Amino acid sequence: MSNHPSDLETLLRNDDFVQWTLRPTAEGDARWEAWIGGDTERRALVDRCRSAVLAVHAAESHVPADMLAGEIWEKMQGALRPKIRWMPYAAAAAVVLLLAGAGWWWVNGRPEGKGNMAMEAPxxxxxxxxxxxxxxxxxxxxxxxxxxxxxxxxxxxxxxxxxxxxxxxxxxxxxxxxxxxxxxxxxxxxxxxxxxxxxxxxxxxxxxxxxxxxxxxxxxxxxxxxxxxxxxxxxxxxxxxxxxxxxxxxxxxxxxxxxxxxxENPVPPTPRFSFDETPAPAVIDELSGTYAVNIRYDRRLFEKCRITVSLEEGTFYDKLDVLCKVLGATYEIVNNEVRIAGPGC
Missing domain, CATH: 2.60.120.1440 (Jelly Rolls)
Incomplete structure (x- = not known):
């Protein structure tokens, strides 16, 4: 964990974090303390972001707490690019100092790394x-x-x-x-x-x-x-x-x-499902892991099958239909899992 711009942005645009900062509860304290754990960098990040939230809220008290997360991000950009947006001097100064202290650097008026957040699985x-x-x-x-x-x-x-x-x-x-x-x-x-x-x-x-x-x-x-x-x-x-x-x-x-x-939803597009001479079990396992669906099949039958296929479009079921057609296999859903059967290679 670090004070990378994406980490700062994530907290400052998080509704739950903002509401916890403005209206602390025992449940919120426990959840965020558990997230911080013993990580000193996370502790510093949370402290800086809470200070920024309070600074903007003090100047923008008319904004409802449940809408403030987005407002903070708007005002941050306004603080750092004053020709585009205005914000009260006290809040602007507070946010700029806090972000500068956290290591937030801007190049050509845009935050480094914005739009390049990696999509991670929960x-x-x-x-x-x-x-x-x-x-x-x-x-x-x-x-x-x-x-x-x-x-x-x-x-x-x-x-x-x-x-x-x-x-x-x-x-x-x-x-x-x-x-x-x-x-x-x-x-x-x-x-x-x-x-x-x-x-x-x-x-x-x-x-x-x-x-x-x-x-x-x-x-x-x-x-x-x-x-x-x-x-x-x-x-x-x-x-x-x-x-x-x-x-x-x-x-x-x-x-x-x-x-x-x-x-807004600043998450990059879904990972591409494009395979070139890939062992069939690797393709099946990637589908299973991505969609958190149990897929049962005889690995020995399909381990020698190497397939080239694009599964870019459609739902999980569409991808499964194409995959089974390529493998000459069939599938059925039994007891909340997918079962693939076929002659193999």
Missing amino acids: AVEKGENGEISAVNNGAGLKTVLMVDGSRITLSPGARVHFQSLPGPDARNVRLEGSAFFEVSPDPKRPFTVFAGKVVTRVLGTSFRISGERSITVAVRSGKVSVSHAGDNSAWILLPNEQAVYDAGRNTMAKSVVINKTIL
Whole structure:
């Protein structure tokens, strides 16, 4: 862990980190202390970022806490490039000094390394019933790929639970923390996210859910339906609209997204699945690991098979169809796992 620009940016744009800084809780203290551990560099990074959050919040007190993460990033750029954006002098000076002390250097008006964040996989646990539990224990953004082609980008500390091979009627995800969702359309199987008492239902769209006590659902594309416990009505959100749920009052309010940075998802594209004279087991194992799906096959039968194939497009099932066609094999789904059978090579 270091004070690299991407590490600083990740914390300063993290909704959970900002809300914990402004409204500390015992649960938040425990989670972030666990993340820091005994790492002195992480401790220094957290201290600097908290100071930057408080500095901007003092000058921008009109900005709701659940929207401040994006505001901080906007104001940071404004502080370092004052001809483009303005911010109060005190906050600008505080942020510049803090970032300079942390080793944040700018070249030609742009942060070094921006846009080059490596896509990392979260820690994954597989349950006996086929449920996947993926958690981001790191400081950067981490991505979960689902078999239907949907993608979930987890902020630090976030966790999701879902079936590795969902049924034919629904796709359900339980979320703890903040995450950005890019959902593949499937009218026959609605995609539902359960976050605390907030339920978000979609067919195909991209949106962010963040917060714990105050939960925000903000839509970048498509349309979602949002409801909460104790209220039978549902809010329909269109692009650039958000709903904010107040757990203390058990109320929800709808508004326009003012801070568009909360709709950004700075994770690079999905890794390419292109193989050239690659042993079949390596291809199968990469699919299995990427999508956290158990794939059973006779390794001895396929270990001599070398294949050249591009699996760039489509869902996990599309990739599996192409792979099996190349291998002259078939597959079936039994007890939450994929079983491949064929003559081998």
